[in-house]
Amino acid sequence: MKWYTPEDDTSPVISCRVRLARNFKKYNFLSKLQAPQAEEMVNEVGGILLGLKNTNFQFVDIMKKSNVEKLSLLEYHKISLDLLRGKQPRGLVSSADDTIHIMLNEEDHIRIQSIAPGKNIQKAYIAADHTDNLIEQKIEYAFDESLGYLTSCPSNTGTGMRASYMVHLPLLEKMGKLQNIVNSLSRAGMTMRGIYGESSDSIGSIYQISNQCSLGRSEEEIIGILENLTNQIVETEMETTQANIKRAPIYFEDQVYRALGVLQNCRQIDIKEARRMISVLRLGVVSGLIKNPADISIYTLMMNIEYGNLKLSMGVDLPDSEIDVARATYIRNVLNG
């Protein structure tokens, strides 16, 4: 992910994303779409996107990718688990700069995803909206005057939009404050979940804050609510960090330098420990205690040590029994320059 740079390690906010769900009027939704029509639909949208002027989209033939390559796309958040597991003809169209990924025939016919590093949700929305306008000139969407964009699942209807911030919240997690935050978010039609699995507790302390509701408010209103609530959560995380440092500076320093020591010297490390240690390292960098010793952002490091990405970079023939050794080697190389 070339656009994640070490400069992004200055705030609990890692990145933001906007997803727009759209469907053709003329085709059935996924659950009732026959394979030949699904293929026709994927080719039609693929053709439209690749034929656009002044854009640089590439078609990724997901059906021909190996399992490890598909897993890697998932770990970089370019595709969803549903697209990876799907049995129907499906596809992925990505922009050359890696900021737009359009999943074809996932839960809906078209899912435009736009990602930007840091606090840039407006930028991500403008890019997604622009791509949506380009597609809309060529096809007729399933749209209803009163219900908005019609989607396969009624939970996405209306704007079809899911806007989210990915945030690193180690202190709020440690202080047991997350449940209260989730409850407050839920009352505002918003939600927060750990990015690793469905759990409310996520190893690596990385969470995604997003709108749960999609109908009844405009895109701008949804983004406004998300910005406002994310700002409050992030400020609380930073205040809690500073209060903890002030209360026990040596303990804080000890934790950060221990994590750095483990990561720079380990000879084998499983994914859970690696995520935990890298999370502490990021906290140390964001709080200003240490400088990021790597030339990639800490979050990129966290993604690169996942199973699929590691296998792709260290050799697909790597046996699973040696994956923890390979992970340790990779982390040492990155952090020791």
Added chain:
Amino acid sequence: MLCDNCKKNQAAVYIEQITNGETTEVNLCYKCSLDFHSPMFLNNILKGMFHNIGEKNVATIQCPSCQITLSEFRKTGKLGCNQCYPTFKKEISTILKNIQWGTSHRGKIPQKNSADLLVKKEVQRLRREQATAIEREEYEEAARLRDKIKEMELGGEEQ
């Protein structure tokens, strides 16, 4: 560590999930992880809601376009086509009231074939602004908005 499912291969993928407040941790090899179907969080909520809807004619109500039945929709939480929305209007409306902010779309409208709708939505938006202006006793602004609404409505008729 061996895979919790096949007990043969080395576990490589770690999955955590919460169901009814209980956390389950599973360590799987890559092969088994592909077959692991974690229940979709939202789908479960939806399925729970369907139980509140009357049980009459569940199997017989069917979408004329894609042939999906109401019971199929209840089971999966997924609709078959855009015609399912008018077909299962009552059920969908109950769901939307429970899970959404409102039941009326206030966001983006496709530009193509929607000139009349765009005017209508803009007039609705201006009326909301006008009501707010009156509430705040900003009568000049309210009068400006009233004229703008009139202008837009006349423009729409001429078209």
